[in-house]
Amino acid sequence: MSADIIPNTTPTGADVVIVGTGHAGAQAAIALRQQGFAGSILLVGRDRDLPYERPPLSKEYLTGAKSFERILIRPPAFWAERQIAFLPGTNVSRVDPVAHELGISGGRTLAYGTLIWAAGGDPRRLSCGGADLAGIHAMRDRADADRLLAELDAGARRAVVIGAGYIGLESAAVLVKAGCDVRVVEQQERVLARVAGADLSAFYQAEHEAQGVRFHMGAAVECIEGDGERVTGVRLADGTVLPADIVVVGIGIVPAVGPLIAAGAAGANGVDVDEFCRTSLPDVYAIGDCAAHANRYAGNAVIRLESVGNANDMASVAARAICGDPQGYDAVPWFWSNQYDLKLQTVGLALGHDATVLRGDPAARSFSVIYLRGGQVIALDCVNATRDYAQGRKLVEAGAVIAPELLMDTETPLKAML
Ligand code: FAD
Numbered sequence: 001m002s003a004d005i006i007p008n009t010t011p012t013g014a015d016v017v018i019v020g021t022g023h024a025g026a027q028a029a030i031a032l033r034q035q036g037f038a039g040s041i042l043l044v045g046r047d048r049d050l051p052y053e054r055p056p057l058s059k060e061y062l063t064g065a066k067s068f069e070r071i072l073i074r075p076p077a078f079w080a081e082r083q084i085a086f087l088p089g090t091n092v093s094r095v096d097p098v099a100h101e102l103g104i105s106g107g108r109t110l111a112y113g114t115l116i117w118a119a120g121g122d123p124r125r126l127s128c129g130g131a132d133l134a135g136i137h138a139m140r141d142r143a144d145a146d147r148l149l150a151e152l153d154a155g156a157r158r159a160v161v162i163g164a165g166y167i168g169l170e171s172a173a174v175l176v177k178a179g180c181d182v183r184v185v186e187q188q189e190r191v192l193a194r195v196a197g198a199d200l201s202a203f204y205q206a207e208h209e210a211q212g213v214r215f216h217m218g219a220a221v222e223c224i225e226g227d228g229e230r231v232t233g234v235r236l237a238d239g240t241v242l243p244a245d246i247v248v249v250g251i252g253i254v255p256a257v258g259p260l261i262a263a264g265a266a267g268a269n270g271v272d273v274d275e276f277c278r279t280s281l282p283d284v285y286a287i288g289d290c291a292a293h294a295n296r297y298a299g300n301a302v303i304r305l306e307s308v309g310n311a312n313d314m315a316s317v318a319a320r321a322i323c324g325d326p327q328g329y330d331a332v333p334w335f336w337s338n339q340y341d342l343k344l345q346t347v348g349l350a351l352g353h354d355a356t357v358l359r360g361d362p363a364a365r366s367f368s369v370i371y372l373r374g375g376q377v378i379a380l381d382c383v384n385a386t387r388d389y390a391q392g393r394k395l396v397e398a399g400a401v402i403a404p405e406l407l408m409d410t411e412t413p414l415k416a417m418l
Pocket of ligand 1: 020055058092093141288337
């Protein structure tokens with residue numbers, strides 16, 4: 001953190017206080033200034049670093065391809081030039097919506113005019129025996145990635161990854177390329193089961209296996225074994241013990257909304273927001289991973305999206321509303337994941353699909369899976385198929401109904417089908 005953007009004296013408040021210095025919080029501050037907001041802005045967060053991108057933590061930062069400086073969301077001077085102040089290394093533990101006041105580390109308080117809650121989520125921890133042993137890693141912030149890198153440097157070679165979602169699989173890809181013996185344990189019967197269809201799952205599992213990753217599917221973790229200090233293995237419910245020097249746990253997040261819910265904000269899985277990202281508390285917005293909202297692309301179901309695109313879009317929606325130019329949130333969800341030389345780009349939500357169309361040949365390692373519900377195109381997973389991703393977005397936005405035979409015809413560009 002650069003000294004000139006940390007106030008010399010501890011601030012007592014700001015016109016807009018933003019809790020969380022991740023993607024959503026940083027983008028909210030940027031968007032407020034872009035909208036012409038002239039009041040004071042204070043970003044408060046547990047992190048000690050300036051805002052940085054999280055996706056590279058399980059990708060280019062973990063491989064060493066990108067330094068920390070290269071994953072900063074903006075260079076240090078940017079924040080000072082725009083008079084955006086930071087209070088790093090600070091936990092917010094209490095929200096008083098009547099007094100418009102926050103309780104922060106050290107028993108201090110901060111006054112806010114408007115509050116933007118952008119606190120993301122905490123990695124879900126294992127609840128079994130041995131979960132606190134050294135060598136067990138989450139993958140959520142820079143410190144997590146640095147701890148894992150330090151153990152690889154110190155010679156750790158046997159890795160068990162628990163959870164075959166995107167973060168687990170990306171970590172597995174980096175670890176096996178770094179020369180580790182990698183096992184992945186997943187309680188579902190297929191990888192990426194929560195987010196993708198069966199064709200994509202089968203393709204990704206096969207790619208990982210071809211690189212040497214071994215999978216234990218439909219497997220429950222009984223406990224983590226250790227020597228009293230460090231992890232030595234992962235015991236599965238069927239009695240199998242997988243030897244391990246390091247364990248990476250990628251089993252999702254718990255939305256960090258405790259203080260808001262305690263203050264009376266509506267919410268169950270995260271905090272509920274309306275189309276302008278307003279919570280049920282006066283002058284309190286919530287954005288990013290922690291914000292539960294009715295999403296058109298999920299058939300108006302109330303969901304949380306954990307993606308950079310959503311964090312940025314919600315930040316802009318909240319900033320506009322605060323600046324008196326409200327425009328409801330209606331962005332098409334998108335996501336990406338890099339594993340080996342495979343670039344996956346997703347647009348839309350496959351949730352509730354009733355049919356899929358395969359476009360292209362997985363054996364050629366460039367193809368798309370198109371998800372349909374009631375005949376409408378609702379999502380695409382595009383593997384090394386950037387053109388399909390860019391053109392398919394329009395089909396998703398339009399909810400286009402297109403014959404499956406046409407969708408699978410790779411001679412016809414998707415944009416010609418609208
Ligand atoms: P965060 O970025 O998590 O920021 C929240 C901040 O709030 C944190 O700094 C936290 O310390 C702080 N905080 C929490 N509680 C408090 C409190 N009480 N007081 C003070 N501070 C608090 N998305 C994609 O679209 N593509 C990808 O490829 C991709 N890869 C990812 C890889 C990894 C390893 C991870 C972890 C995430 C990835 N994501 C990806 C998801 C994406 O990074 C998140 O959706 C995004 O960071 C959400 O932004 P956010 O601001 O809501 O939360």
